[in-house]
Amino acid sequence: ATIPKASAEHFAPxxxxxxxxxxxxxxxxxxxxxxxxxxxxxxxxxxxRVEPIEAASDEVWLNGVRQVSDSRFARRVSGFIDLFRIRxxxxxxxxxxxxxxxxxxxxxxxxxxxxxxxxxxxxAFGLGLTATEQSIIARLGSGSACRSLxxxxxxxxxGVREDGLDSHAVALxxxxxxxxxxxxxxxxxxxxxDSRAGMQxxxxxxxxxxxxxxxxxxxxxxxxxxxxxxxFALLGSVAEQNALSMHATMIASWPPLLYWxxxxxxxxxxxxRLRAEGLAVYFTMDAGPNLKMLFESAxxxxxxxxxxxxxxxxxFGV
Ligand code: PMV
Numbered sequence: 001a002t003i004p005k006a007s008a009e010h011f012a013p014x015x016x017x018x019x020x021x022x023x024x025x026x027x028x029x030x031x032x033x034x035x036x037x038x039x040x041x042x043x044x045x046x047x048x049r050v051e052p053i054e055a056a057s058d059e060v061w062l063n064g065v066r067q068v069s070d071s072r073f074a075r076r077v078s079g080f081i082d083l084f085r086i087r088x089x090x091x092x093x094x095x096x097x098x099x100x101x102x103x104x105x106x107x108x109x110x111x112x113x114x115x116x117x118x119x120x121x122x123x124a125f126g127l128g129l130t131a132t133e134q135s136i137i138a139r140l141g142s143g144s145a146c147r148s149l150x151x152x153x154x155x156x157x158x159g160v161r162e163d164g165l166d167s168h169a170v171a172l173x174x175x176x177x178x179x180x181x182x183x184x185x186x187x188x189x190x191x192x193x194d195s196r197a198g199m200q201x202x203x204x205x206x207x208x209x210x211x212x213x214x215x216x217x218x219x220x221x222x223x224x225x226x227x228x229x230x231x232f233a234l235l236g237s238v239a240e241q242n243a244l245s246m247h248a249t250m251i252a253s254w255p256p257l258l259y260w261x262x263x264x265x266x267x268x269x270x271x272x273r274l275r276a277e278g279l280a281v282y283f284t285m286d287a288g289p290n291l292k293m294l295f296e297s298a299x300x301x302x303x304x305x306x307x308x309x310x311x312x313x314x315x316f317g318v
Contacts, residue, residue, distance in 0.1 A: 007051035008123035012115030012138075012148045014101055014108075016181060016292050018239040018284060019219045020246045021143050021156060027196070029164040030143040033203070034216035036156045037223050041101075041181070042315045045148065046110035048097045049220045050120040051082075059094040064082060071114040080114065080141045084121050093124075102311050107183060107193075109285060112139030115148030142312045152315060153227055154247035155220075174184045175229045175316045180300060182293035183311040184283075186263040193257060195287045208252035215245045226271075236294045238283030243284040250287075261289040267307075274306060 006313045015038040023033035053059060060067045060074040067074040069201060077095055085091045093239065095117065099109045108278070118138040119171055122129050129137070131149050139146035147154045150171035159167030193201070202209050219242040226234035250257040271283050295303055297318055304310060 008120045008230050009049040010116050011047045012112045013045035014017050014112040015040045015147045018223050019216055019242050022246045023199050030139050031164050031167050032158050034213050035158045035220055037220055038154050039315050040151045044101050044313055046097055046099050046109055046117035047118040050124050051094045053092050053094045055092040058092050061096040063098055086180055094141055110142040111148045113145040114138050114145035132134045132168050132187050154195045168265040177316045179316055180297055181313045184267055184291040184307055186261055186289040191288050202249050205216050205254045206252040209249045212249050222228035232296055239294055240282040259288050264289045267291045
């Protein structure tokens with residue numbers, strides 16, 4: 001059953017963490033130091049097609065552009081396919097990924113990309129795996145990709161096993177119509193320190209990092225409570241504090257790791273000012289300079305006046 005039956009094409013959504021994954025306890029298997037919680041971005045994400053080809057090596061395409069085979073992206077994709085062709089190393093594939101995440105949003109696409117690639121390879125190899133099993137495999141491509149196997153609110157349970165077989169995402173049942181995520185682009189150029197290197201540096205050099213697992217555990221349970229009771233102020237404030245706590249550990253690393261740019265700080269200060277004026281808006285940020293605004297649809301019009309051109313996603317509808 002390890003010979004691919006055919007080509008296959010699948011979609012996986014991008015996701016935004018409200019309680020971040022930051023730090024690995026095993027960097028080969030992408031086993032996290034802490035559990036995390038995200039919301040998937042509905043129809044924004046990656047569509048990936050895999051097709052067996054007669055060739056000596058893989059062909060990797062991204063948004064219609066062939067990637068040189070020794071590029072970082074192509075090597076990561078081929079390395080991930082290696083997990084599937086262990087018994088048939090001679091197999092080669094054409095991998096064609098399209099991200100419909102607006103490039104202007106400055107959103108990372110590795111989570112949706114490895115999510116979609118996992119689904120497509122599992123299908124092409126006829127493996128018939130459950131979503132939980134696919135989440136475990138996607139995690140090996142990029143940690144946060146394990147959450148992109150599910151829609152809505154998703155929790156990545158860190159697990160305790162050394163082999164990682166209990167470290168996967170689960171979908172939470174709750175929905176939240178009107179919950180909105182606004183994507184604010186500050187800068188979309190490629191970051192100089194990727195999340196893998198950033199996590200490693202933080203864990204190895206920042207004493208402040210020791211407090212991170214406690215912060216994350218407390219935030220996770222408060223977010224679960226916020227989702228259960230649909231308490232937006234709780235959801236937003238915990239998400240914002242969680243993101244800033246993660247960034248504090250990065251800044252306390254050596255050499256220092258500051259993903260913010262002047263535009264990031266200006267946007268944060270604008271959010272704080274708007275909140276002081278009574279608008280219920282919070283933000284979260286990942287390992288980059290861009291902000292993701294959290295608000296409810298009733299606040300959308302007021303917020304858009306302050307952030308013109310902001311892309312808005314409503315994962316659970318209006
Ligand atoms: O999945 P990775 O290795 O790209 O790490 C993602 C890290 C953050 O985006 C900063 C946080 C998260 O949980 O998505």
